[in-house]
Amino acid sequence: MAKKSENVGGKLVTVSVVGLSGTEKEKGQLGVGKSCLCNRFVRTNADDYNVDHISVLSQSDFSGRVVNNDHFLYWGGVQKENDDQEYRFEVIEQTEFVDDACFQPFKVGKTEPYVKRCVATKIQSAEKLMYVCKNQLGIEKEYEQRLMPDGKMTVDGFMCVYDVSLVPGRTWEKQNEITAAILQNILKLKKPVVLVTSKNDESCEQGVREAERLVQRKEFKGSIPIVETSSHDNVNVDQAFFLLAQMIDKTKARIKVANYAEALRIRRETLDFVTEAFTQLIRIHVQDHKEMWSAASKRLSHFPEWIKFVQQFGNDGTQVVYRRHIRRLKEERSAKKLRKQLAKLPQALSRMNLPTEDLQESDWAMVVRQLRTHRDFPVYFSEGRTRDSGSGSGSELDSPLATDATLRLGDRVRYQTLGQSQKIPYEILETNEAAAVFKTFLHEAQEEQRNYEWCQQFKRLLEETGYVTPGKQLSEVRVLLMGRECYEALTEEQQQRVYDQHQRQIQRRAKHNLQELLLEHADLFYHFKSISPTGTITQEDIKEITDVLQDDFRYKMLDRMEQDRKLMLFQHLGFVHCPMREHCPAGSNCLDATLPVILNTRVGSLTSGSESQCQAGPPAAPWALTTDSNQINVIILGYRSIMSYSHTHAPETTPCRANTVTCVARACLLSAYKMRFNT
Template identity: 30%
Template sequence: MNRSADIMILDLSESSAYKTNLKHIDFCGSPVINKDHWLYWGSRVLSTSEASTSNVLMRVAEQTEFLDDETFETIAGCSKSENYSQRCSRTSLQSRDKLMYIQKEQLGLESEFPQHLLPDGKFNVDGFILACDVSKETVLHSNHVINIAKSIAKTKKPIVIAFTKCDEMSEECKRHYMTLFLATKELKHVLCNLPPVETSAVKNVNVEYLFGSLAMLCLRSQKLVKKPPLAYHEASLFVEQRNLHVKCCFSTLLSQAVPLCVYPKKFLSWKQVLADIDRHPDLMNFVEVFGSRVAFEMYERYVSEAKELWAMNRLRSHVPRLFEVFQVFLGVVDLADMEWNMARDYMRCHPLFSVLFENNDYDLGMWSPSTFNVDEKSRLPAEILLLPEAGNVFEQFRVGRSDGVVAIVNGK
């Protein structure tokens, strides 16, 4: 049976960092906002490494403050009598029919996005994350930060401090925060439980550790978080190596499902590929790290690579025909001092060039699987003259002419 932990995120980086401009109609009319100054970010089951501990269902909400996009004043909501600092320490939230927040474009178009209701319209806070942006070298509003920290410390709920945007970290800003927190009596027990976690949402660094550690603290399982968090640069290197490994494994899986060497005789759509590799660990790991959309994009790039390789091989297969073409264009031309680039320019200006060559720019669409069995007597793509092999055939043709012999490439 899963246990649960409801986690509240508080942004304490700057006095205005948590403020967002919003249309009044979206604030009042969208069930995602629901006239509240907080967002419900949804839930996730966290699997623990300890066999004795049940999985944990985490639900996440974030305190914010919405400003009218015309007046830039705080919009009056259900908790209009409380300011941000006061609302931060609330441990019980209610909002009937409130939907999970996905992205700002969701507002007013809720039916076009997945809809997940806040269960029972209630959110009981079990723990807090203090999110501190350390990317900006700015004078922080110390009193504002400390007052909120002291306020939530009075709730006796577990607190974890998160340094965010560490991929753009300002060491000066980080030191300022550490000095501030170490000098705050109410936060000493917080820092004893767990030092600030250095995170990056963009690079997915230490995010899992952050939420997992707070969830364990909420369940009074402090023994599970005795391992301190990795410093950002160390954790970032670990994530990069893991991501590279996951991507390589998925790429290998794709190459096995759709081998480059057999395209287009064996061509599978994305739906067919998924049917073949469904539930494969390498696919599941890739989707977990990068998402299903990136998996599809990687498949498309792979197919594009396969198509380009096939098209290039198909183009090279027509190189032997160039000897006969050169005979038409250069049969009576003095080639003694003519270089390949000069011969190529000469042919392009010849009246018969458009008869024997396709003048259009080389297009993979022209070499699609539907034209796989192209007529050997059809016009050649002009791009064949850009291949190194074309220059080699010209040299053979010129040597044959100088020796008074007309040779046929590949014995033809």
């Protein structure tokens, strides 16, 4: 039964790990995995796990304090917990060391066969040190030195290892024979034993069947549980020792050990969870692709996610994942820069006015050659050449158009001002991503051109048809447009956009025509003003005006825009009764608004002397008079009798004074308005 440890809390369990051992003749080219099983259980951290353990030693190593002239190793102790039960395991490995001089087992005292010697329950070896790894031999002081407690211990249970992998030089019959003999000797001692199948990560079907057949023998059936393990993958190792501890403690509710496949799945899920947590940690805290491993490990080593990952994968494995993350950061940075440059490519292709009508997606190489010889190539692309940053003409070299250049009226803007850092590196054009961008650009450009042509055809169709009138909705004429290719080729949004644009044009034209109609009937409006110059216009007056206008097609064109038509009519009446520049039908072209501006900007006094030259505004108009004159000549162009009217009604003093020009012009225009249809 497990004993209470005096020094450390938890039940003390001493386990002896046994299995096929000896020379290569007996065990083949490889051992059965006893050392790896002990190593993985006692020192679970990945950095403390060693896969290479040798049994061939020199005489000096065999006589050292680690081996201590014994055919067993003391692996030390470890404290572990299972289901709220703490255990303190002390582990020894029974093996057989071979002399590298004669390749025969070392002879120590009374020589007994391994199958008998390995089942010893009373173990003694004064001053024996804990075994860590093979490199420890000969330099024991450089490793942790822990003595076997009191130089002796009593074995509570056995772990018998059975290799289910195929090993050259070893037969299944030989392993079965040795293992069966060991198990029989253990059962004679009435000590608990667990058969552990090792190397299940490299197992073969025959090895698994041989192990199952072994424990099903009559003498072993029902008394020896079997646990499938893998020390390299750390699968079911702890579970095997916990099961043995419960058997030693005669616990009724024993641990249920999963088969290897299920246990491996659980193990991988655990590792995936640890990996995901670690990856998330470095994604959050390591965002600089230049940060070194030494700095990052020192900064993050206290995080639980970092500690757990190092325990499971070791320092080397952690560095691999970290470097992969740094490489990903660099790739993301490069990809981001590439995307940023590629985002400029469609605009550059568009501004360079490359013909896209006859191009195909496979013509990218030809397009690159065209770009290279294009006159605007230096404007949008750079070839990686560096320029002297101290040169004052660098910006002009970067772009034919300087940033602060002022274009003269009529100059064509051909170049987009770009600094060297804003230009697209020419090397990007040779990438597959650039070819993909070109394909997208070509498809969009050709699609846009097709849509533009369809829109133009649809617009011409609307102009040619007589059933589309101002104010009529698209839904009212949709049935008349169905079947037309230009209409069917457009989306509803495009159809509505073209139709709305056409409506704005015909409405603007209809309103202009209505305004012309109102002006043509100036005598009618002036008649109402003369009848009641200070009175109000009644509904009967409006009806009388409407009766005169309603038969004109220009009036009828706004039948669907009754509110707009009434508003224009009322505004015109208001303007006739009370002329104001804000209500003038000419809008911004009203003479009252434009003439003062023209006079102020075009007619200036010419002064002499340097002072006047410094204070002078814009140059005087070439038709201005002398410097001491405030007179200008006014030429009024009229039609037919308007000229005679202006001649008879104009002031006798000519040319007129500048401060009376506006009044004269207004009088002339008003006279023209009154007499428009009297001529």
